[in-house]
Amino acid sequence: MDKNTTVISVASGKGGVGKSNFSLNLSLSIAEQGKPTALFDADLSLGNASLLIGSNPQKTILNLIEDDVTINDIIFKSKRYENFFLIPAGTGITKLTNLTDKDKTILTNKINEFKSKIEFLIIDTAAGASDEVVHFIAMSDILIVVIIPEITSIKDAYGLLKILKEKGIVKKTYIVINKAKSKTQVINIFDKFEETVKKFLEIDVELLGPIPYNIKIPEAVNNQTPILYYEPEGSTSALFRQFANLLINNKIASKDMVSFLSKLFLSNNTKEDQPKKEESDDIHLDNCLLSTIEQNIEKILEGVNHIQKTFKINLRRDNISKSKQDYFSDFQVGHELIFVEKDSYFVSSKILGWDFGNYIFVKINNNLLNLLENLSHITARYSYQDKLIEFKTHLLHKPTDFDEIVIFSYPKRYTETSLRGSKRYSVNLSSIMMVNNNASKCKMIDLNLNGALIESEIPLSIGDILKLSFVLPDGKLIENIICKVKNIRNSNRYGVSFETISPLALKRLNDFLDAYDKITAGKGSLIETKKTSGNFENISPMDLVQV
Missing domain, CATH: 3.40.50.300 (P-loop containing nucleotide triphosphate hydrolases)
Incomplete structure (x- = not known):
């Protein structure tokens, strides 16, 4: 240089x-x-x-x-x-x-x-x-x-x-x-x-x-x-x-x-607190004695500092405990965050990490860039333990074409909505879905009398109307249930409500769920429920680092 x-x-x-x-x-x-x-x-x-x-x-x-x-x-x-x-x-x-x-x-x-x-x-x-x-x-x-x-x-x-x-x-x-x-x-x-x-x-x-x-x-x-x-x-x-x-x-x-x-550290002391210099030449303290006094003072200061540190740590813990009542604290790396514009257009992106109470950052994709082009504040939704978390967030850093992450404010206040009105039952049923008179295959993950969670390769939007047909494990056919998309869990999973169901289909579904309860002793699942969900296959180790 x-x-x-x-x-x-x-x-x-x-x-x-x-x-x-x-x-x-x-x-x-x-x-x-x-x-x-x-x-x-x-x-x-x-x-x-x-x-x-x-x-x-x-x-x-x-x-x-x-x-x-x-x-x-x-x-x-x-x-x-x-x-x-x-x-x-x-x-x-x-x-x-x-x-x-x-x-x-x-x-x-x-x-x-x-x-x-x-x-x-x-x-x-x-x-x-x-x-x-x-x-x-x-x-x-x-x-x-x-x-x-x-x-x-x-x-x-x-x-x-x-x-x-x-x-x-x-x-x-x-x-x-x-x-x-x-x-x-x-x-x-x-x-x-x-x-x-x-x-x-x-x-x-x-x-x-x-x-x-x-x-x-x-x-x-x-x-x-x-x-x-x-x-x-x-x-x-x-x-x-x-x-x-x-x-x-x-x-x-x-x-x-x-x-x-x-x-710097003792700036609160006043001049009156400081020891006065002895003007008499008759008083001479031994250097060893001065050294001993200084060491004792240092130990006292260390003790006071330790007490103060302990007090501040406890106070901070109390504050954190209180703040957690307001801040949502159960995000998971790799899960989907859904950004919604006017309840009609949505874009999903994977959560890459967060700093609790400060910010959360997600992976950039073209759809998200387009959505954020003219927006700074937006509604976000996150699916958590059969609940839908919705909150307002805003950009902390305007992304560029070179960025691979985008940073949003951390949700302090949010609304929590139950995604099920009644107990859900885990199933794995191949189903036929009709959307705009076009038939396609989908998978039913779980269901109850009010709705179901489906997995579809066909992209759906909140409010879409579709028809579902499937065969229950007991061999009974359920067909042409009119459904409405109520929420989006991940990029290809959708919560749907049963809007119109025939009396025969309703009876068959009710009989199956009663039998299901007897077999599982009311647990609602034939397999152990996983504590986490989401597809981690396409996430690199760098994506899993939290800030």
Whole structure:
């Protein structure tokens, strides 16, 4: 890279530590100080920097590699964010998960072409230590590793540095401790981490600083607004500006963070609370005694912090317990979500994952793209344990032609409708269906006196009228029941109500169900009911990952 461009990679061994959020706000903080800064979303196939800032890129890294375009053609820039440029990644694009050496060379060369326009390039790498992550870190002048106070995060961060060391890649490395709870916690974690990497890897690391837990950060994420702009006068924004200033002026001093941490975590203390300095020269305390007092105070603070942490955890559990009464919590990956427009036109798509209370994302298909073209809010339906869940949802991220997933708001309020007025009976009957005077085969999954669940290769819509004919297991013929499609379970399963049934057919059906009850002792099924349903055959392992 150009000697006038400082390249900073932000990495983490473990995902979910707030790395992308940190990268975005750090980039904006540097740009805010008049330094042209680009954020390169290098989580190439699952990037979310665009989502965090509320942008909808039409072109991404994939176009940079495959098409004859420059970074200028794909960058996002806005008058709101002066001196800031975003180089967006793809979302759910399989090819970007495994770049060839040629792809890496193209990408690196095009980034180099852009260097003259910026003073800082922040690279938000993917979690872990893939070849792509190592490649981007090797391009950098500075490495920032984000960890959280969890043993898995600390262990994986150490693993990342170990892999880099084995490959001969040693950079100026700073540590950021996100979601920190106290000064004591920050110092203890960093001191132990610093000692470990120094002893076993012979690597020097320095503490850039902590980011204390802030309930406003999830709010900012859900509003697609960086915390720097969501809460510009808040302590978190002040921290990011301090980080930016330290990096711009290349002044990092880990040990000097102690006094700063005291102010940050104990800011509620008044001047009257602080011990007064003794002016008498006659009082001299032994250094060992001072050390012992300090250690005892640290233990007391740790105890208080533990009590406070326990209290907050219990309080959070109570809040979650209450919130679950409002939020629907029984989605299953791979099941169908049905999107309905005016109760007449519907499109189905598979659920790929969710973040409880925040968002749910589904697989994109052409029909869904067409439906969403002029809509931002829509009605969705989900079949669950013989019930129909209906809720209003809205787009959190406008999909593009390059996306393979679409993200909707998570349902907080919903209506629940029973799909059966009476007990259902599991059957597996071949049936004949007449729709618009055209006959086709279908399968009856279960039935009762009021309706049935059928499986049909012929697409049906809510409100369609059809005729069903079938032979019961006892050999009795039931024919020409007039049915109405009431709901759509999956893409090829439909709940129908019996609108008109002849007296003879009704008697035969009733006699069969009575006999069925006697055989099954009233359980309504001859086989053990499966706890889950849905077709998982065409779902890849990547589709089954929850956010």
